[in-house]
Amino acid sequence: MMASSSSTATETVGMAEMYDQLTVTWEDILGMEYMHHGFYSPDVQTSTSDLRSAQIRMVEECLRFAGVPDDSMKKPKNIVDVGCGTGADSIHLARKYGAQCHGINLSPVQVQRAQALAAAQGLSDKVSFLVADAMQQPFPDGQFDLVWCMESVEHMPDRKKFLSELVRVAAPGATIIITTWCHRDLSSPEDLLKPEEEKLLDKIHDAFHIQSWCSAADYVKLLQSLSFQDIKVVDWSQYVTPFWPAVIRSALSWKRIIPLLRSGWESIKGLFNMPLASEGFKKEVVKYAIITCRKPE
Numbered sequence: 001m002m003a004s005s006s007s008t009a010t011e012t013v014g015m016a017e018m019y020d021q022l023t024v025t026w027e028d029i030l031g032m033e034y035m036h037h038g039f040y041s042p043d044v045q046t047s048t049s050d051l052r053s054a055q056i057r058m059v060e061e062c063l064r065f066a067g068v069p070d071d072s073m074k075k076p077k078n079i080v081d082v083g084c085g086t087g088a089d090s091i092h093l094a095r096k097y098g099a100q101c102h103g104i105n106l107s108p109v110q111v112q113r114a115q116a117l118a119a120a121q122g123l124s125d126k127v128s129f130l131v132a133d134a135m136q137q138p139f140p141d142g143q144f145d146l147v148w149c150m151e152s153v154e155h156m157p158d159r160k161k162f163l164s165e166l167v168r169v170a171a172p173g174a175t176i177i178i179t180t181w182c183h184r185d186l187s188s189p190e191d192l193l194k195p196e197e198e199k200l201l202d203k204i205h206d207a208f209h210i211q212s213w214c215s216a217a218d219y220v221k222l223l224q225s226l227s228f229q230d231i232k233v234v235d236w237s238q239y240v241t242p243f244w245p246a247v248i249r250s251a252l253s254w255k256r257i258i259p260l261l262r263s264g265w266e267s268i269k270g271l272f273n274m275p276l277a278s279e280g281f282k283k284e285v286v287k288y289a290i291i292t293c294r295k296p297e
Contacts, residue, residue, distance in 0.1 A: 033117065034059070035085030035110075036150045036179070037240040037288065051246055058150075058179075058240075059092055065234070066177045066292040068146065070097075076146035080104070080169060082134045083152025087114025087127065093148065094126040102139070104132040135162055139169045147176040153219075154181045157211050160222055167226055170295040176228070178291040179236075183213045184284055197285045204280050207273035216289040228293035237281055240288045244278035 038054025
């Protein structure tokens, strides 16, 4: 069901306020400037306590999966980071490729923090950030040869409109990388999720401002309808499932629990919501998909 314009506006404001209020907790108390899941390979022995390393590994694994070249002639030169958080991914990509990177975000607090991080790392000439709506991006057509969208599409009130906007700002032949929370794919002859699964998804929806749920297969159909090429989608749930238990352990450590409790109700509420995400992945109701594709030449 399509949300009304008033409910959509309320959700948008609520999401921006949530990130405004939780940014200090997420970054300062939990020690993370990357605002997305970490990647944990089952084949590599890594410490789940090192959240930042796992998040950096997520960025690199996404680039590897999408086949983004390092070659000086083919590497991306102009990048947009849609839903940029506090700018860590933008900074990472700009430094890695020597590219210009533009980040957009609904949260003024996160944009301000992103600008400060870029300045502190001497990259203000390479990275810029704007408070802007991803559904109506302030960029001309065909500007970017890499479109980066980490865990943003699930917050959008109209996924097709959002994906159409990614197509618009992408240059011909540009690579688009999307990671997103979704629900599990339905198996024949299913046409609906189980009632207990819907109930859990509703709780996660309310806790994390997920606009509406769909499956990875639904995303592929949308991308095909918009004439994207070379569409690849893989379920990376097994690689991110350790992330939420690691975050919870970090939040509950003696070092962080007192500052967390002192930081206000939104932070405390966020702490109580974390197990919902962990439960969703553990029960395999929530899935984590990476989707890559290209805009036609």
